[in-house]
Amino acid sequence: MLLAGLATGGIYALVAVGFVLLWQTSQTINFAQGEFVMLPAFFVLAAMKFGGLSFPMAMLAGFAVSLLVLGLLFKRLVVDPVICHGVLPLVISTIALAILMKEGVKEFYAADAQPFPAAWATTNLQVAGMVVSVQNLVIIAVAVLAVAALQYFLGSTRTGRRMQATAQNPALARVLGIPVGRMVLYTFLINAGLVALASFLVSPIYLAKFTNGETLGLVAFVAAIVGGFNQVRGAIAGGLLLGVVDNFVAAYLSAQYRAAIPLFLLIAVILLRPQGLLGRAEERTV
Amino acid sequence: MKPKSGTDHVFLFPSMIRGKRGLSLIFALIAVALLIGAPFGLKPYGIYLLSLWAVMTIAAIGLNLTLGYAGQISLAQASFVGIGAYTAALLTTQGWPLGAAFALAALLCFVIGWLLGYPALRVAHHYLAFVTLSFATLVFLILRNEEWLTRGVYGISGIPRPAPLGWSTKAPQDFYFFCLGVLALASIAAWWLLRSPWGRAFTALRENPIRASSLGIDTRRYTLMAFAIGSALGGVAGVLYAPLVQFIEPTAFTLGLSFNLLLMVIVGGAGRFFGPFLGAAVSVLLPEWLRFSEGLYLMLYAIFVMVLLAFFPSGLLGMAERLRASWPRSSKSAS
């Protein structure tokens, strides 16, 4: 049970981390984040169906296309033209983008759920008398690896540290000679990569469907805030927490109100510790 | 007449723009005439669409207060519409008059809006968006799970049409005029609110929150009021929605409708008084016009919104203003 919660939480964490990165670096609140997770799976399916590629090749192709579309194109076509008008229009724009992506998949691919092949065995193990699902283990492993890699990249490589500098103070970063535009682009690409990964992990279980993004998006937002939106670690913590709590509540408390858990956590955090569980208190910059 | 200064986006009623008074008045009269005359040439479905437009406009006016004037994103407007609708349904199926529902729903939504906004606005601007997002889910769950009150998924059917002062509104046309009446009242109320000292403070907030607070205006209190009033208007719209469709159930009041309302306000022109009217018209009529494209119309609408935001973030009315402002000087001599 805990394992399942951690697995779900791992997915949430991946999505929340990307979301937080975007927010931190470029003031982009991406309301389409959930749909970003929905889409890569369809790139893969399309590659297999229309391109005739084998599954592994299709995964690579799907990953690459995701980076391109959800990273580069998203930044150039959607974010850049609108962000000069402020954060509010950008938020609305991403809401419209989410609708566009959903309808696009529905129209051009299929309205019903599609089976998505798993890249690993769908068997079960018997560990200490409990049935443990290999899928859950793989998800946790991959999520942990991805986040660890990201942390390493951000903390220990030159580019990573430059990205952090850009996030904390873009004006100063520019003065220091850091190519801010490029750093921002990297965050978009990283987000695209993270959501693609989440997509490949989650679609075999949930089936690929155009509505997949709705719940995932909501949870990602709440995870980011609950964990502390100005720290990547916060997003991870938030995601894991939500995943575990969601599963436990559904199993032992009320299944009917399970979807309200994010709200309660959110209100609680806002009232008691507004910077999030792991976040730093932020000052308003005048 | 006050000279046009930078922060004078406040006075958006066209008559305030020099030299255009006559033209705008004629425009307004034509619009009102059309609205009154329209149902006589239409079949019940067309009249239904018009009534729906009126209802949506009321909700959009409310959201415009929150979004366009106070600058906050609310994703729970549909939930307030839902609360209003259920209040009306529960009361009128028990024999209470619709007026009671209006009063109760407006009060309820105002209070809930206040309670909801209070913690959220304590922190930072963008938090209200997420809080309302989660609240929307909660309201849906309550509407669905608490069967003893709302009949849950089975919904409430047989909602009667009101009969204010003995005038029965069962016929589509009659109910449409009722909706139009309520819309007129709501518009006048909103208009009056915006022209009052309260309203001017709202707009000061939007333009420059820091300057406003330095002037001693309690930013948070005004934003909260805007959100609460906007939510109350959502409730009013809901009260009208219930007798329109005569059967309600929880799935009508989810995020989808909230997004729809949001887009209405944005497309029409956030912060413009007539923005909601235009936006609601676009949203209600677009599916009909684009019916030939079947599934594509939502995509086209989304693309349209994204492009609009990139070039005209103030919506269609903002676009109209800019175009009008760029007309040559000759128009000024008309005053």
Added chain:
Amino acid sequence: MMKSFIAVGLALGAAAASAQQTVNMPIVIELSGAGAVSGTNFRDGAVLAIEEINAKGGILKRRINAPQADTQSNPGISRAQVQKAIDGDPYVILGPVFSGSVKANMVLAQQAEVPQIVGAEAAEITQAGNPYIFRTSFGQQMSMPKIANYLRDGLKARTVAVLWVNNDFGKGGRDTFVKEMAARNIKVVSDVSTESGQMDFAADVVKLKGANADAIFVYTNEEESARFLREARKQGIDKPLIGETTLLGQKVIDMAGPAANGARGHVGLSADAPVPAVLAFKEKFSKRFGYVPDHNGIKGYTGVYAVRYATEKIGRFDRKLLARTLHGLTIKPEEEPGILMETTWDNNGDIDRISFLAEVVEGKQKIVQTLPKLGGGK
């Protein structure tokens, strides 16, 4: 607004012009949203029937004209679409499939005295005293007793767990099911509600495992069924999973893959029924649309043919008379091949037909037993 004026005017003109040679049977159906799968199947089945009938000259020499409207699985929108359909002076209205939508809009059709042929299964629909509503498949009040009997006699279950989707379809089914269980002294030890569109069933499966019932009754929509089956397989549930038509449908089997094997249950309508007419229909459908139909396709197909048969029987287009004729009517496949299996409608619009017990074996639905009509007959 002017544009809609003109549009309405044109539509009126066009309708008037074509009224002489056609009969109007609009299809108001779920083509998007949660009901897209069922709705599309229903629509395609109806369209197949309409094309066949028109190829042979139509009904009483009039071609069928069937404009389609998408309810988007939203009851409010479905109501508006039915209103629009009624404005166009229809003979009958086909659809919707979703119970919630039907309940929202059937009052309109009733007031306009237009017969409505629906694919919905919620029990309430035929209990509201509407003389114009007609089903194309079993209502829950017919199917649940059959399942209950199977549980009691076939599986000899003493305890049962029920997993259901929290919308009016699922809740109606669950309420009826629980009633039937009580009547047979079978204890419901676990009652798990799930969301429409739910993706994660881990917690629900844990609950079910904990309850340790003799059998688990699964009553959700297509995709959720598939996801649930996968999760159940993942966590190693070993108790029998019993369903009602949906769980054993081809779509669910496709989506769930090997996790679907072993699922059993009652199937009111099946494209795999050992009835030659049904199998032939499946062939035609697959060839025409490129996918295998589910039971909703049969609903749409037989619904249209029922209207044709009854209309030809009366000899003219009379909506009220049609409704009266359908009540108590039995249509045999010998007289109307399009009906596929002998069907009887009662005075509430409910249907009586043979049905089947089935099991999913190696990715295919296998009929294990045929159950007779409740009212006798073939």
